[in-house]
Amino acid sequence: MRYWLVMPAAGSGSRFGPGVRKQYAPLEGRTVIEWALAPFLGDRRCAQLVVALARDDADWKKVAARLAASGASAVTTVEGGERRSDSVRRALESLAASASPSDWVLVHDAARPCLDPADLGRLLDRLGTHPVGGLLATRVSDTLKRAARIG
Template structure:
């Protein structure tokens, strides 16, 4: 039987957030961002194991993960890709290479269970991996090294990528190892798949699946959580 697992890279320090504490521990309505995010994925039917990658001395994260019923905790790395690779390596010890893995940002607490289920369904139907994404609606400029020179890109071909990103465990682990061995920058899991020549399908997600990056984003996250009726 093919299972669907979830990996949360959560070892980052969130330098752009401007806080002494990692952004996943920012509090929104008496709960941490990490708790909101774990709850969001817990609402998705049919998921199997969950693994979260944390800093070795992150006792707060371990306590939250334990309360939330996270299956395993692994040691995170200096970069997101390192954390994902560590989690996938641990998962592959006991799980099938044909299983699906969702990799989700711990700082995206507003993801909708319906979007995640739509992503899983499309990947299973196509037999290939995919990511949640949104078509760009703003005009996009490409700048050059020459001051005052830029050009407008065709936005009909441009999408912004969200998470979760969903791929076969074996395929993603191979791609992440390949990129690590060849010093290929990996900004997200789909870029690792692309580096190996793999297919990546875009599945339209919701506009409120935003990533908490700066401190001022917290009020918008709270607004979306309230709109989703998750804040009681």
């Protein structure tokens, strides 16, 4: 089974706060987007990763340089759109000449860094025999809340 990854990364992260887009926030020695890409970069079934970036994204070059230095060659970019759905569409259009009708395309958000490779493997194993597709989800076990003494 072969698949392609589309990663929307054109969002501004406005709910995250000013200063840095969420996908470029530092997390344990890497950026969030590097953690989000990692399970796919390590998977031989992934033919190519297409990252949809904002037109004014100045941070991707640093990430791309680190990825290239680590040997990751299957990452390409497209200009994202105004909405997430526009970014996904543009990335899908970029795959039209390369992907085969029997290939799968996975969409994974750049601001979701905690994908367990074992979960990805289970999803792919099930997709291999499914006629329509699948959705990877995990039950929420806890709610995280921020508390302060005042308010």
